[in-house]
Amino acid sequence: MRVLGINAIFHDPAAALVVDGRVVAAAEEERFSRRKHGKRPVPFSAWELPELSAAWCLASAGIDVDSLDAVAYSFDPGLCRDAAELGLSDPWDWLRIDYARRAPQFLAAALPGLDPDRVRFVPHHVAHAASAGLAAPPAGDDTAVLVLDGRGEVASHLAGVYRDGRLSPLHSQQLPHSLGLLYEDLTRHLGFLHSSDEYKVMALASYGRPKHLGLLRDLVRVTDDGGFQVERIDWAGMAKAVAAGGELTEEHADLAASVQTRLEEVILDLSRWLYDASGGASTLALAGGVALNCVANARLAAEGPYRDVWVQPAAGDAGTALGAALHVAGELGDRSTPMMGADLGRGWSDDELEAELRRAALPYTRPASIAAEAARVLADNGIVAWYQGRSEYGPRALGHRSLLAHPGDPDTTRRMNDVKGREQFRPIAPMVRAECFADLFDGVYPSPYMLFVHRVRPEWRDRIPAVTHVDGTARVQTVHPETEPLVAELLAEFERRTGLPVVVNTSLNTAGRPMVDTPREAMELFGSAPVDLLALGPFAVHRRALGGAR
Template sequence: MNAPTPRRLAPAVVLGLCSYTHDSAAALLVDGELVGFVEEERLSQVKHTRTYPAKAVNWLLGQAGMTADDVKVVGYNFHGLRYLAAVPGSVSMLFSATTRGRALPRAGSFTKIAARAVRRAVTLQRMFPGARIDAIAHHRAHQLYAFAASGWEDAAVLIVDSLGETQTTTIAAARQRAPGRPQVRPVHALHDPASLGYAYGAVTEHLGWRRGDEEGTVMALAALGDPARFRNLFEVAIPLTRDGFALNPSLFLVRVLSSGYPRLSPRFAAATCPPRDSHAPIEQVHRDLAAALQERTDTVMLHLARLARARTRARRLCVGGGVATNCVSIGRIIDAQIFDEVSVPPAPGDAGTAIGAAAATYLDLGAGPLSGVAGTCYLGPSFPDIERDLSAWPGLTSRPVHGDEAEFLAEQLASGRIVGLFRGRVEAGPRALGARSILASPLEAGVVDRLNATVKFREPFRPFAPMVSVERAADYFTLGQEAPFMSMASGVTELAWQQIPSIVHANGTARLQTVSKEGNPFMHAVLEAFARRTGVPVLINTSLNVKGKPICGTPAMALDCLASSGLDGLLLEGRWVSK
C-alpha cells in the first residue's frame, strides 16, 4: 500500500504597503523571506507619490510568480482608528487662549483621517478579495523594520518622525526571541503636538523649500549660519522635558491635518524673518535660522538617545522615522558615545514601513522566521536585458563594455568624467548606494560646483557624499563604525582635508558611505581600481537624478537623466552610453 502524498501547504504570502500617503511603496514576504521592496516613485517618475503603488505591487507579484489572488494578508502601515485618540486632547485645547482657535478644526481633521483610513482598508479589500487586511500601528512598522534591518540580537529602537496616528516619538526595547523572530516592546512614547518632524518641516517651508522633501537642503544650509542668533528662541520654541520635548504652541501652532492651516505663528515670523519666497535670494538671516533649527534638532535627538539608553539599558541603538534621515543628528549621537553602535536602515522614512508592516503581519501569523531584511538595500527591480534602441534619445550612442567593467568605470572617473551608474537592483531608501548613482572623482578641481550647476541643477551650497572602501575608511573619516547606507555624518581626518577637501562640508563633516566587498562587490572593485590609479579610495556618490525628480528606477529614466543633464556618460547594465 502506497503512503499518502503529503499535502503541500500554500505559502504564506504577505504584502506590505505604504499607500495613500507620501513615499508610496510595497514589500512582499513569501514564507517569511523578503522577495523585494520598491518605492513607487522609482517606477512612476512621480517624486514622493501618494498613490496606491500599483507598479511596485505588480513587479513584486511578477517577481514571485504570483497574482493578487495568492496574497493571504495585506499589512497596511497605518492603524486608522488610532487617529481618534487625538480627539479628547483636541477638545481640551478649547480651554487655552493659545490653542482655542484650532481645537475643533484639529479634532475634526483627525476624525476625518480616521474615517478615510477605514475607507482605504475597504478599497484594499476589494483589490485583494482573498486576503485579510491588517492595519499596523505606524510606529510599530518603523520599529520592526529598523531593528530587523540591523541584524542585531538586541537594541534600543528610537523612532522620531512627524506623525504616526498620534505618536511622534517612541522608544522600544528590541530583541530576537529566536533567529528571525524580532520582537519590539514599547517603553515610551510622545504624542502630537510634540513633534520634531512637524517643527523641522514648518521651518523648512518658512525658509522657502518644500516641506516633506527639502529638509535636507535646510540641513545643508545650516552649516553656513550662526546658531547663536536664534538659539534662545528655539530653546523656548522646543523645550526639553524630563520625558522628551515639547513644542511651544505660541510659536509652532498646533497641528490640523489640512494644508490650509499654517504651522508657524506670526510671533515666530516677527522674531525671525518673513517667509521666504522659493526664488528669493538666500540671506544671512535664513542661514542663521537654519543653523539654530539644526542645533536644536541635534540637542533634542541627543536627549532622546540618552532617554533610550536609560529606559532600555541597551548598548546598541536603531533609529528610524523621517527625522532619522538627518545625518548630522545621527552623527552627533555616534560622536557622543551614548551607545556602542548606531544603525539606521536604508529606508528610515515612511516608505520603509511597507517592510515593517509586512514583517509585523507575518510575525503575527506565528509562522516561520523572517529572513532577507537584515543588512540588505538592493531590493528593487533590475533590468539586465535592456533595449538597445536609443531613437527616443537622439544624440546618444551606445556600445558594449568589453573586459572588466569596474576597471573601465574607474578609468572614466580617474580621467575626470562624471558618470551615471545604472546596475543591478534598485536601492531602498532616499540615498543612491552604488546601483543608481552619479559618480565623480573628488580630486577634480571645481567638481562640486560642476555637479550642482550642470548635473543636479541645485543650490550651490549643497555638499556631495563620499563613498569609501570599508578597509580604508579610518584613513579619511573619524566615524568609528561602518555606514553602509549613507545615513551618518562623520568628521574627517587631516588626510581627507589634504587630499579630498571637495567632500568636506562647511561644518567639517561628510555624509559617509562605507562599501564592503560583501555588500556591493562591484562598487568595492571600482573603489580599489580608482585607488590604484589615483592613490585615493574615495569617490563622490550622489543619486542618479536631477533636482525635483526621483532616483532613476528604470533605464528610460536613466537615459532621460543623461540626455537632460551635464553627465558625461552612463554605464547602463554593461553598456557605455555617451553623448
C-alpha cells in the same frame, strides 16, 4: 508566510513583500509613477495607493494576490482622534481617516483577487519601529528602537525595545508635540517644500551659527518621562520668511543652525532616557523621517550611550511598508531575517539592457570591465551615470543608481549641482573603500547606507575638496567588496589611477524628479545632461561616440 506591506496614508507611498520573514522586494511608488514622493501629503491624497509598486513586488516574486497570507497597512484609523482634540490645525484630517478606514476595500479594487479581510492595520509608529528593530543586523541582545517623525495616528514618537522579536513600547509622545513637524515648519518658513526638502535645511545649517539656541531650549523641552514638548514658535521673530526660490541670507542659516543643534540635543536626551529604560540595550535602531538627519545621527552615535546605532535606509514613511509587513509576519509566527542591503527594487538582465540600447539606437560597447572603464573616465575628470543591479529602497543612491565624479577637483561640486539643477550650498557625498575608511575619516563605521556624517581628516581635506563640506564633514558610504563587489572594483581601479580611494556619489536624477529606475530613464538623463559616460550594466555609452563635446 507571505505578507505584502503597504504605505499610503501620508506621503512616499511604497510596497514591500516579506516571504517567510525575509524581505524579497521593496519599492517606492515614485519610481514607477515618476512623481516625486509619489504624492503630496494632504488628506485628499490619502486614497492613492502604491498600485504599481505593489503589483511589481508580487510579480517579481511570482506570487499571486490570492496566495498572500496578509496585507499590512501602515496606519491604524481605529487609534485616531479628532484633529482639534490633538491640537492640530487640519480641518480635513477626518477625510484622511475615512480613507484609511476604507483601505481594505480600496486595496481589493487595486489588487483584484484580494480578500479585504486579509488586510491588517498596523499602527504607524509600530511599522516604523519594526522597519528598524526587526531589520537591523543581529545585536546579540535586546535592541532599543527610537521612532521620530512628523506624526502618526495620535503621536509623533515611539521609544521601545525589541526582545526576542517582540516590541515592548516604553513611551510615546502625543501630538501636537512633534520634532518632525517642527522641522517641517522651519522648512516651509525657509521657502522649501515641506515633507520633502528638510535635508536642504540640514545642509544650510552648516553655514550658520546657533545664535537662537537659548530661546529654542526654552521652547523645545525634554520631559522626565522620555517625551518632549514643543511650544509655538515665532519663526519670523528670528528670520523673515522666504518665498519659494527666494534668497537665503546669514539670518536664515543661523536659524537653521539653531534648530538643527536643538534637535540634536533633544534626540540625545531621548536616547539616554531610552537606554536607561531599556535596561542598557547596546544597540539603538532608528526610523521615522527625523532619522534621515545624518548630522543628528552622527552626534547621537558619537555622544550617546549605545555601542551601535543602526538606521533603516528607508527611514521615512516609505519604510513603513516594510515595517508593517515584518510586524504582521511576526504576528503570524515568522522570525525576521535582517536586511542585507537596500537593493530591493527593480533590476534588468544584461540581455534586457542590451535590447534597450539597441531600441534606442545608441552606440555602445561592452568593455572587459565596466568598473575599469568608468574609473578611467572618472580619473579624466568625467561624470559617469552608473546604473547597475537592482534599484535602492529609500532616498539614498548607494551605487546602483548613481552619478559619479572625481572628488579631487574643487569645481566638481558646482558641476554636479549644475547637472542636477540643485542649490549650490548643498554638499555632495563620497563613497570610499571600506578598508581605507579610517585613513580618511573619523566617525561611525561601517556606514553602508550614507546615513551619518563623518569628520574628514585634516590631511585629506585638500585632496578631496569636492566631498568636504564647509564644516569639514562628509556623508560617507563605506563600500564593502563582499556586498558591493562591482563598486569596490571601481573604487580600487580609481585609486590605482589617482591615489584616491574615494569617488563622488550622488543620486541618478535631476532636480524635482525621482531617482532613475529603468534603463530608458537612464538613457533619457544621459541624453539631456552633460554626462560623459553611461555605464548601463556591463555596457558603456560614451558622450564622444554621440558627437558631443567632452
